[in-house]
Amino acid sequence: MRTLIANGLIVTADGSYPGDVLVDGEVIVQIGVDLAAAGVTADETIDATGKYVIPGGIDAHTHMELPFGGTFAKDTFETGTRAAAFGGTTSIVDFAVQSKGQPLHEGLDVWHKKAEGNAVVDYGFHMIMSDVTDATLAEMDQLVAEGVPDFKLFTAYPGVFFSPDDHIFRAMRQTKHNGGLILMHAENGPVIDILAAGQVAAGVTDPIGHGLARDSRLEGEATSRVIRLAEVAGVPVYFVHMSAKEALDALMAARNRGVMAWAETCPQYLYLSLDDLGDGFNGAKFVCSPPLRTKDHAVELWNALKRDDLQVVGTDHCPFDFHGQKELGRGDFRKIPNGLPGVEERVDLIHQAVVDGRLTKERWVQVVSTGPAKIFGMYPRKGVIAVGADADIVVYDPNRSHVLSASTHHMDVDYSCYEGMAVQGGSDVVLSRGMVVVKDGEFTGRKGHGMFVKRGLADYARLG
Ligand code: URP
Numbered sequence: 001m002r003t004l005i006a007n008g009l010i011v012t013a014d015g016s017y018p019g020d021v022l023v024d025g026e027v028i029v030q031i032g033v034d035l036a037a038a039g040v041t042a043d044e045t046i047d048a049t050g051k052y053v054i055p056g057g058i059d060a061h062t063h064m065e066l067p068f069g070g071t072f073a074k075d076t077f078e079t080g081t082r083a084a085a086f087g088g089t090t091s092i093v094d095f096a097v098q099s100k101g102q103p104l105h106e107g108l109d110v111w112h113k114k115a116e117g118n119a120v121v122d123y124g125f126h127m128i129m130s131d132v133t134d135a136t137l138a139e140m141d142q143l144v145a146e147g148v149p150d151f152k153l154f155t156a157y158p159g160v161f162f163s164p165d166d167h168i169f170r171a172m173r174q175t176k177h178n179g180g181l182i183l184m185h186a187e188n189g190p191v192i193d194i195l196a197a198g199q200v201a202a203g204v205t206d207p208i209g210h211g212l213a214r215d216s217r218l219e220g221e222a223t224s225r226v227i228r229l230a231e232v233a234g235v236p237v238y239f240v241h242m243s244a245k246e247a248l249d250a251l252m253a254a255r256n257r258g259v260m261a262w263a264e265t266c267p268q269y270l271y272l273s274l275d276d277l278g279d280g281f282n283g284a285k286f287v288c289s290p291p292l293r294t295k296d297h298a299v300e301l302w303n304a305l306k307r308d309d310l311q312v313v314g315t316d317h318c319p320f321d322f323h324g325q326k327e328l329g330r331g332d333f334r335k336i337p338n339g340l341p342g343v344e345e346r347v348d349l350i351h352q353a354v355v356d357g358r359l360t361k362e363r364w365v366q367v368v369s370t371g372p373a374k375i376f377g378m379y380p381r382k383g384v385i386a387v388g389a390d391a392d393i394v395v396y397d398p399n400r401s402h403v404l405s406a407s408t409h410h411m412d413v414d415y416s417c418y419e420g421m422a423v424q425g426g427s428d429v430v431l432s433r434g435m436v437v438v439k440d441g442e443f444t445g446r447k448g449h450g451m452f453v454k455r456g457l458a459d460y461a462r463l464g
């Protein structure tokens with residue numbers, strides 16, 4: 001099957017130019033001007049006049065079916081990746097979970113089973129490490145070889161995912177030998193627990209207590225502590241879901257010292273704020289960790305994204321219905337499952353920043369696709385429009401407006417964090433390894449088309 005995408009503006013992280021893209025089977029085989037006139041034939045031609053042709057989005061932070069707070073994130077690999085495709089995302093990297101006392105592989109196998117035969121677009125895995133022992137340290141090397149080269153550890157969630165400093169340090173040292181990357185959830189969990197108990201004791205049981213207890217300085221403190229651990233271990237480090245300017249300050253200072261420290265932020269920290277948490281129990285829709293911050297933090301995050309002090313926008317997609325799931329925390333915000341939906345909205349929300357003049361369209365492609373592809377060992381197979389790359393392609397209409405709403409989205413969750421927000425731009429045609437999976441608002445893909453992506457090491461390791 002040969003597909004010709006003609007007359008579009010090819011937008012890459014490095015620059016934009018008019019051209020045609022020829023897909024044969026699963027890969028891009030030719031790029032040029034007016035390929036049809038040059039005699040190139042195809043089974044199907046997609047007219048991209050007036051549209052952008054971009055590499056499919058890569059969401060490097062999702063949690064399909066994550067067990068949390070006595071329930072499970074609602075999207076499965078089928079519903080979540082289908083929603084991702086509608087939103088122009090053609091690869092996700094989800095977090096497999098090791099429960100305490102379990103080998104890493106046991107957790108990873110569970111995630112393979114959840115995804116295989118169900119995902120609609122391609123997927124990879126990061127490994128959440130809840131236990132750092134001699135055995136799990138040795139297993140890390142094996143996982144790197146199997147294409148799961150990064151490991152998330154937490155200074156948050158005591159009793160669940162929390163790791164003390166010595167465990168984090170040992171895991172970091174292991175990546176010095178195996179080339180893997182440590183991903184950190186940096187908040188001071190034990191101190192937050194004290195503050196959260198204090199809020200409840202003072203009668204603050206609504207979701208706003210979640211935001212008040214999780215002080216932004218405790219994200220800054222944990223971030224700078226973890227950076228120092230990485231410096232001593234002599235390894236790079238990546239921070240997931242960065243939300244606070246204090247954390248950003250620590251990150252920028254480290255980068256100025258020459259430390260290989262990278263971070264992602266998420267649309268919720270750019271567009272939403274503590275005010276959303278303050279709307280009585282309705283604020284439960286916005287309970288995630290780190291929490292939504294006051295608006296001054298978002299100003300700093302936008303600037304950092306523009307300057308490349310932040311490298312990636314992921315979603316931390318972790319959807320729980322408001323009715324029946326978020327409601328588990330009525331009367332005690334500590335029992336509200338943490339997480340928000342967003343996998344479908346990310347590409348459009350960050351394109352809105354292009355419309356608003358905050359980012360260039362090339363930077364948009366960088367932070368939603370090329371950047372994560374490079375950091376997470378998928379480049380140049382993914383994250384780029386280039387001959388030989390997987391034909392994960394979005395024909396994106398930069399002028400089509402639509403309104404974000406739970407009544408029209410495809411995520412399996414009963415609310416949208418952005419209900420009623422109008423955005424300019426939308427994915428018209430989405431190809432996943434050459435297959436048209438979404439066209440003009442219709443799903444044309446197939447459950448099980450998505451394949452496991454065996455990832456390599458981050459770009460820095462290949463260079464070094
Ligand atoms: O609130 C969040 N972020 N839930 C998902 C788990 C995590 O920490 O990423």
Ligand code: ZN
Nearest residue numbers: 185240241289
């Ligand atoms: Zn986290």
Ligand code: ZN
Nearest residue numbers: 061063316318
């Ligand atoms: Zn997460």
